[in-house]
Amino acid sequence: xxxxxxxxxxxxxxxxxxxxxxxxxxxxxxxxxxxxxxxxxxxxxxxxxxxxxxxxxxxxxxxxxxxxxxxxxxxxxxxxxxxxxxxxxxxxxxx
Amino acid sequence: xxxxxxxxxxxxxxxxxxxxxxxxxxxxxxxxxxxxxxxxxxxxxxxxxxxxxxxxxxxxxxxxxxxxxxxxxxxxxxxxxxxxxxxxxxxxxxxxxxxxxxxxxxxxxxxxxxxxxxxxxxxxxxxxxxxxxxxxxxxxxxxxxxxxxxxxxxxxxxxxxxxxxxxxxxxxxxxxxxxxxxxxxxxxxxxxxxxxxxxxxxxxxxxxxxxxxxxxxxxxxxxxxxxxxxxxxxxxxxxxxxxxxxxxxxxxxxxxxxxxxxxxxxxxxxxxxxxxxxxxxxxxxxxxxxxxxxxxxxxxxxxxxxxxxxxxxxxxxxxxxxxxxxxxxxxxxxxxxxxxxxxxxxxxxxxxxxxxxxxxxxxxxxxxxxxxxxxxxxxxxxxxxxxxxxxxxxxxxxxxxxxxxxxxxxxxxxxxxxxxxxxxxxxxxxxxxxxxxxxxxxxxxxxxxxxxxxxxxxxxxxxxxxxxxxxxxxxxxxxxxxxxxx
Numbered sequence: 001x002x003x004x005x006x007x008x009x010x011x012x013x014x015x016x017x018x019x020x021x022x023x024x025x026x027x028x029x030x031x032x033x034x035x036x037x038x039x040x041x042x043x044x045x046x047x048x049x050x051x052x053x054x055x056x057x058x059x060x061x062x063x064x065x066x067x068x069x070x071x072x073x074x075x076x077x078x079x080x081x082x083x084x085x086x087x088x089x090x091x092x093x094x095x
Numbered sequence: 096x097x098x099x100x101x102x103x104x105x106x107x108x109x110x111x112x113x114x115x116x117x118x119x120x121x122x123x124x125x126x127x128x129x130x131x132x133x134x135x136x137x138x139x140x141x142x143x144x145x146x147x148x149x150x151x152x153x154x155x156x157x158x159x160x161x162x163x164x165x166x167x168x169x170x171x172x173x174x175x176x177x178x179x180x181x182x183x184x185x186x187x188x189x190x191x192x193x194x195x196x197x198x199x200x201x202x203x204x205x206x207x208x209x210x211x212x213x214x215x216x217x218x219x220x221x222x223x224x225x226x227x228x229x230x231x232x233x234x235x236x237x238x239x240x241x242x243x244x245x246x247x248x249x250x251x252x253x254x255x256x257x258x259x260x261x262x263x264x265x266x267x268x269x270x271x272x273x274x275x276x277x278x279x280x281x282x283x284x285x286x287x288x289x290x291x292x293x294x295x296x297x298x299x300x301x302x303x304x305x306x307x308x309x310x311x312x313x314x315x316x317x318x319x320x321x322x323x324x325x326x327x328x329x330x331x332x333x334x335x336x337x338x339x340x341x342x343x344x345x346x347x348x349x350x351x352x353x354x355x356x357x358x359x360x361x362x363x364x365x366x367x368x369x370x371x372x373x374x375x376x377x378x379x380x381x382x383x384x385x386x387x388x389x390x391x392x393x394x395x396x397x398x399x400x401x402x403x404x405x406x407x408x409x410x411x412x413x414x415x416x417x418x419x420x421x422x423x424x425x426x427x428x429x430x431x432x433x434x435x436x437x438x439x440x441x442x443x444x445x446x447x448x449x450x451x452x453x454x455x456x457x458x459x460x461x462x463x464x465x466x467x468x469x470x471x472x473x474x475x476x477x478x479x480x481x482x483x484x485x486x487x488x489x490x491x492x493x494x495x496x497x498x499x500x501x502x503x504x505x506x507x508x509x510x511x512x513x514x515x516x517x518x519x520x521x522x523x524x525x526x527x528x529x530x531x532x533x534x535x536x537x538x539x540x541x542x543x544x545x546x547x548x549x550x551x552x553x554x555x556x557x558x559x560x561x562x563x564x565x566x567x568x569x570x571x572x573x574x575x576x577x578x579x580x581x
Contacts, residue, residue, distance in 0.1 A: 011459070040395070053301060055288065081419070
């Protein structure tokens with residue numbers, strides 16, 4: 001089922017990517033081409049096939065509960081667009 | 096020196112025929128001369144490189160050397176590098192200076208290698224032509240109207256034009272092998288889990304794998320010796336004893352069983368590429384190998400499954416780029432939600448935005464089973480095809496890419512055509528198998544053709560053996576692009 005322009009806009013909103021009407025129209029056609037390609041999967045019977053996450057199995061390695069990271073707060077915060085007193089600053093969200 | 100192998104460079108350094116500082120200056124000079132036209136590097140920092148070279152010279156003077164000590168290596172700009180701008184080809188990271196080293200960078204630094212610079216690439220490694228970079232397209236040294244392949248196209252162009260003795264790349268759907276093929280190089284994507292993903296900016300975590308790109312298979316083995324190894328900071332890193340990947344290089348090929356999948360020689364393959372690959376198989380038969388016709392029946396489902404799994408994982412991984420903790424934030428915005436929307440609309444290029452949208456959609460409420468889960472089941476079928484194949488053969492071979500290099504701009508407007516470039520390489524990523532590409536001739540417009548070799552899990556030494564024996568009997572890998580000044 002082809003995606004409508006409104007659906008493209010809804011997906012962009014979920015992805016937090018701003019999109020203009022003109023862009024939504026252009027992307028709509030490309031996404032529908034891609035979903036037509038992807039749609040070839042649907043004809044295949046996969047009943048009883050276990051999904052594969054990646055090649056090394058799905059069991060995660062466990063480790064001792066110990067401190068492995070050093071404090072690099074200042075270094076990491078030096079990369080932030082806006083910060084103050086050790087905090088990352090964002091536009092006000094609570095009135 | 097520009098054409099010397101890593102082994103020859105290492106010997107020249109040990110015998111004091113050249114110092115690391117001189118060698119580094121030589122390649123920095125090449126970069127200065129050629130990068131304006133090829134655009135292979137995003138960042139070069141001569142002072143940092145030369146400081147490392149001086150340290151390497153001191154190490155050589157003390158006799159404390161390893162095979163790569165003092166040798167300059169170019170790194171794909173996807174590897175976070177301490178003190179170096181690390182952009183991943185994106186505007187959103189155009190101000191991001193690495194606060195630490197990726198595991199791969201640590202390994203090269205530990206071996207005493209010199210960082211020559213950071214290479215250009217498709218934005219966030221999403222592409223097969225190195226055209227989606229915010230920093231402009233990379234040109235193919237074999238013909239500057241052509242793409243070098245991608246996403247590791249900057250690394251490919253750098254080595255092909257002899258601007259670097261060797262380079263690193265990453266491969267999610269073919270991003271080491273396809274540019275190696277299109278640029279006349281040797282490139283290896285290791286078994287998933289062999290090279291740590293720590294500090295390798297994530298695209299699709301269940302598929303991403305770093306690997307080497309070089310002029311010869313012997314060089315690849317030396318580079319893999321440095322890159323491979325367990326790292327607890329990568330949850331899918333495999334704990335295995337260290338191997339010397341050179342150990343089988345000289346074994347004869349008598350009795351080698353080469354599986355040739357009929358699905359990789361059908362519709363879409365151009366005649367020039369098919370002819371060069373066929374000639375390579377004949378050459379390998381002369382060296383004692385046997386050809387076994389095989390089938391990978393689910394091969395045709397690889398591209399559809401990949402374009403669900405990779406964008407799904409990318410949409411999740413790239414959610415971290417929100418303009419809060421690092422990277423570029425939009426200048427003007429009304430509120431928090433608007434800040435996110437503008438930062439990401441301005442910071443990501445068209446292809447990255449497209450893939451995030453695909454991934455967001457297939458993971459959204461109500462569609463997960465139909466897309467992501469379905470793709471993961473098909474992934475299992477594709478992996479099982481190889482399990483069956485490797486019961487009857489030692490390696491699988493075919494073309495790396497259906498065509499030789501195409502013109503810059505030729506496929507840029509049609510994502511589906513661009514995606515089909517990786518039709519032969521994607522199955523190995525989905526299955527997690529090692530794959531490589533080596534030069535095996537020339538096609539249309541005298542552009543290089545790559546032979547694709549897939550091995551069983553952790554069979555890198557065997558694949559390198561096969562490829563090295565082929566390179567001992569042929570000289571395709573020694574050809575240099577015409578039109579690049581000596």
